Amino acid sequence: MPPKKQKEEPRVQLGRPGNNLKSGIVGLANVGKSTFFQAITRCPLGNPANYPFATIEPEEARVIVPSPRFDVLAEKYKPKSEVPAFLTIYDIAGLTKGAAEGEGLGNAFLSNIRAVDAIYQVVRCFDDADIIHIEGDVNPVRDLQIINDELRFKDIEFVTKAREASEKLARRGGQSLEVKGAKDEVATFDKILAMLEAGQKIVHGEWTTKEIELINSHYFLTAKPTIYLVNLSERDYIRKKNKHLLEIKKWVDEKSNGDLIIPISVCLESRLSIMETDEERNAELERLGTTSALPKIITTMRSALRLISFFTCGPDEVREWTIREGTKAPAAAGVIHGDLQKTFILAQVTHYDDLIELGDETAVKANGKLHQKGKEYVVEDGDIIYFRAAAGKN
DSSP states (O other), rough: OOOOOOOOOOOOOOSSSSSOEEEEEOOTTTHHHHOOOOHHHHHSSSOOOOTTTTSOOEEEEEEOOOOOOHHHHHHHHOOOOEEEEEEEEEOOOOTTGGGTOTTHHHHHHHHHHOOEEEEEEEEEEOOTTSSOOOSSSSSHHHHHHHHHHHHHHHHHHHHHHHHHHHHHTOOOOOOOOHHHHHHHHHHHHHHHHHHHHOOOOOSSSOOOHHHHHHHTTTGGGSSSSSEEEOOOOHHHHHOOOOHHHHHHHHHHHHHHOOOEEEEOOOOHHHHTTTSHHHHHHHHHHHTTTTTSSSHHHHHHHHTTTEEEEEEEOOSSSSEEEEEEEEOBBBHHOOOOOOOHHTTTTEEEEEHHHHHHOOOSSHHHHTTOOEEEEEEBBBBOTTTTEEEEEEEEEE
């Protein structure tokens, strides 16, 4: 008989497995980071100052994730409470050349980046004599290279220290699992160092599950996914032209493995954010013949972090929950409450498209589209789930 086919386990993902993942806004001083933060969060922090390091401690806010499915479900159930998904965003102090050696606010800046899971890197592509550029002139490729180098230099420092600790243990000799594990770690750290010294980021490497688990335990800066936000003048954003765009794309393709680039006009988004109603914002966008970049920026970061959604629905509440791709049903239940994961029995799952097509839960059940799933079920994006669990202990 042919050998029984093994079920492939979901691959361990690079990055922390938590469900409340955070994105940090990174860039040189005075490129529009804090203004972008205010626009995307609609959370004014006072007027951004026109000098380096105006942001000293990272500011934090939660941003509602645009979700047409959530809006449809809320309209269908008309619940007492509606709880959309969110993404936590940090505005981190501006970086400067030499940060890896402690220049400017280097050490604080780099430790703040270490605490986030993904990076929005803002790069300035507009000229404005009233806004000082820390490097003296507008040169986005130079700015991109500065940040890329500073993050790599700091990771080289982190990796070198971690390697020294593992090598010390490996030198003890013998055949113990601890020593063998230390030797494997040294080999992985050597592989990481070779990448970093060649100008590459950890996030773009090919890693085994064991290597990923080691990388995840160290929170390396270049192991985080990055989305590049190209900050244009309002005029250039509307006409979709800027003299720096092609050279930025070339740099990102060569140095950052084709990571996503999103043009944005922080000036425009800032103007829109202070308008009182969506109607006013939409009217202004229609007048200008353009769209806001913010919804794409939020949803694209969720994709970069490999986040998906499931829903819980009923007359009391419709809520969108965020999990990482590959999460099994008990762990998804644990996002709601830890006891649900411990006492999980099964998940009653309806796919969003089935509910919308059939109209209501009664029709879903009558058509055999309500599925009973056990502990090995991997939750799919858009699942509507009711979890059944045993009575927990007080």
